Amino acid sequence: MNGNKAFWGIVTAAAVGAIIGLLFAPEEGNKTRKKIKKKTNSLASDLIEALEKSKEKATDVAGQIKEEGEEFKDAAWDKAEEYSDDAKTEINKYQ
Template sequence: MNGNKAFWGIITAAAVGAVIGLLFAPEDGNKTIKKIKKKTNSLASDLIDALEKSKEKASDVAGQIKEEGEEYKNAAFDKAEEYSNTAKEEINRYQ
C-alpha cells in the first residue's frame, strides 16, 4: 500500500509542478494553455500505461496463485486417496 501512495504522490507532484511551471512561464495565455493540455495528456497517457501494466501484473500473479492452488488441491486429493487405499487394505487384511 505504501508503494501505491508513493506512486500517486509522485504523479500528483509531477502534475502540479508542470502546471505551476507553465503558469509562470513568460509566454502568452494560448501557448501556456496548449502546453498545459499537452502535458496533461502526456501524464494521463503515462498513467494509463502504468495502470495497464499493473493490471497485467496482477492478472499474472492471480494466474500463478490459481495454478499453485490447483497443485495443492491435487496433492491433497492424491494424499487422501493414498490414505483411503491404505485404510481399505488394512481393513481387508483383518477380515
C-alpha cells in the same frame, strides 16, 4: 500497496508541476494553456500505460496463483486417496 503509492506520486507530481509551470510561465496565457494541455495529455497517457501494465501484471500473478492452487489441490487429493487406500488395507486385514 506500492502501485497505489506510485499512482498518487504521479498525480501529485503532475499537479505540482502544473502549478509551478503556471506561476513561472514567461509566455502568454494561450501558449501556456496549450503547453499545459499537451503535458497533461502526455501524463495521462503515461498513467494509463502504467495502469495497463499493472493490470497485466496482476492478471499474470492471479493466473500463477490459480495454477499453484490447482497443483496444491491435486497433490492434496492424491495424498487423501493414498491415506484412504492405506486405511482400507488396514481395515481389510482385520476382516
